[in-house]
Amino acid sequence: MPQPVQYRGMALIVPDNDSEWKEFYEHARAHRLVARKCNACGLMRYPPTHACPWCMDLGWTWQEVSGRGTIYSYEIVAHAIQPGFKEMTPYAVVLVELDEQRGQPTPDEALRVIANLVKVDFTAESEADVAIGKRVRVVFQDLADHMALPQFTLTEEPAAGRVWRLPE
Amino acid sequence: MVVQSRGLRDKYCIVGVGETEYSRASARTTRAMAVEAIRKAILDAGLKAADVDGMLDYQGGDSTLANSVASDLGIRFNFYMDVMGGGSSTEALVGLAMGAIEAGMCNTVAIYRSMNGYSEFRIGGTGARAAQPVRGLDLAQVPYGMRSAGQNFAPTFMRHMYEYGTTSEQVAHVRVAHSKHASQNPKALLKQRVTVQDVLASRWIVKPLHLLDCCVETDNATCIIVTSAERARNLRHRPVYIMGVAGRVSKPRLDFHWAHGPISRVAGYYAKDIIFPQAGIGPEDVHVTGSYDAFTFTTMLQLEEYGFCKKGEGGAYVSSGIIELGGKRPNNTSGSHLCEGYTHGMSMVIENVRQLRGAVDDYCPRAAEGVHTYDYSPGHCRQVKDAEITMNLGWAMPATGSALIMRR
Secondary structure (H helix, E strand, C coil): CCCCEEECCEEECCCCCCCCCHHHHHHHHCCCCEEEEECCCCCEECCCCCCCCCCCCCCEEEEECCCEEEEEEEEEECCCCCHHHHHHCCEEEEEEEECCCCCCCCCCECCEEEEEEECCCCCECCHHHCCECCEEEEEEEEEECCEEEEEEEECCCCCCCCCECCCC | CCCCCCCCCCCEEEEEEEECCCECCCCCCHHHHHHHHHHHHHHHHCCCHHHCCEEEEEECCCCCCHHHHHHHHCCCCCEEEEEECCCCHHHHHHHHHHHHHHCCCCCEEEEEEEEECCCCCCCCCCHHHHHCCECHHHHHCHHHCCCCHHHHHHHHHHHHHHHHCCCHHHHHHHHHHHHHHHCCCCCCCCCCCCCHHHHHHCCEEEECEEHHHECCECEEEEEEEEEEHHHHCCCCCCCEEEEEEEEEEECCCCCCHHHECCCCCCCHHHHHHHHHHHHCCCHHHCCEEEECCCEHHHHHHHHHHCCCCCCCCHHHHHCCCCCCCCCCCCECCCCHHHHCCECCCHHHHHHHHHHHHCCCCCCCCCHHHCCCCCCCCCCCCCCCCCCCEEEEEEEEECCEEEEEEEEC
């Protein structure tokens, strides 16, 4: 089993028999964001799971996605629980809706990913710039030879729909 | 999918309730606290240890199992199970207790939760739990500094504000109401009444949650006893009848509910269609609610989803005065998790049992005799006059919840 990856005081463990995450993180280390795509119905899902939640088929392949999306919701952590995050506060956790498969197979469904909203040096994005509706793209924070964390950063694209942030 | 009611309305009762002190430093084991709470509930019901032959409890690797506490009390089981779970487990286990009795497995079930939720295992993940390795599904959130309950729920709360214009000021009224109620509760940890401004001026924890939007982690044990209505009629108190129960009803994709919106929707969206037909009533018939307040927002979201107001109007509902003592439908009259102490939900069922008995333990001079003044100024009464039907709305997370309707 590979050594746990140390990140911000946490031990991230992806053992060799982890049939959900191991290859996901290897793709991420190659700076590819992937989702599992059902061999039967063609719908993608995240996080990695073993059967298709829409048709229950067991067959799947990794499918690379663009990594572009829109902030669907967010939070600003002012009081960190994990000690390793204290120096990062205030930091944004964003729920990103990816461009692929929006509103499929029903209008309320989408590929959505949790990550931090970061600057290109992986420090926390300024709180004033975090808002629902803003456009983002994936960036990869390399943690080890076999693992990188997908993160998101703001792009220059115009916002998608109404831009909203918590009033001061 | 339609869930068929099984005709069990009013056939089971909660006959005994008990709890330990709410504290931040119990200085004893969860075993010791569980024994005290169960013993109090048995005595409250007018039962003996030999009358209790079933036990259910819930925990998250932070408590003592039923085999130990039952042995301490001299209870021999015909049925017991230890269940993994936190908030919303109480109501679900009431249903499972009814099922066990209905199946002829046992006669009377004690349900308990015992936790040193501040001094030993903090639910928020502070302390020892922050050092646990991260693996499996946790990898989708925890490496991003999303670990505690507040951090896990906040994007749901934020999206509700975006979609419906809900404001921090509106939701702060939940804390205001529950602090008012706690000021009438000798057991409450935080008895001081607070204002909307106090909530908004308290420090940010995880936006949109201020410190006072969050509950108070507590050491405490609680117990309720469920038995059949026939047995209940011969016991110490006026029976409190179970009209309906829904247990750990969930949204789709509950392992990562962000995938299936709207994320401002909570599990009550599904649970209401199970429990109201069982009980044969609607929200307008309920006199007192017990909407789980891990956070101010959880109370608001559930009241809205179960139909106490229209979807999206939860902010207006909780800031209208309706949920306060003296209002049309008070919520969490003990002060509950925000003010009395955080206990994973059973305390809110206990409070509603006492409301239906007409016997809450407030500051009224003759409270012990069931005589109340209905003076809701600070330090007096918290009994709701003529409370006949109560409803508990249990919360585990946006994607999972339970509910319980009781009557006197």
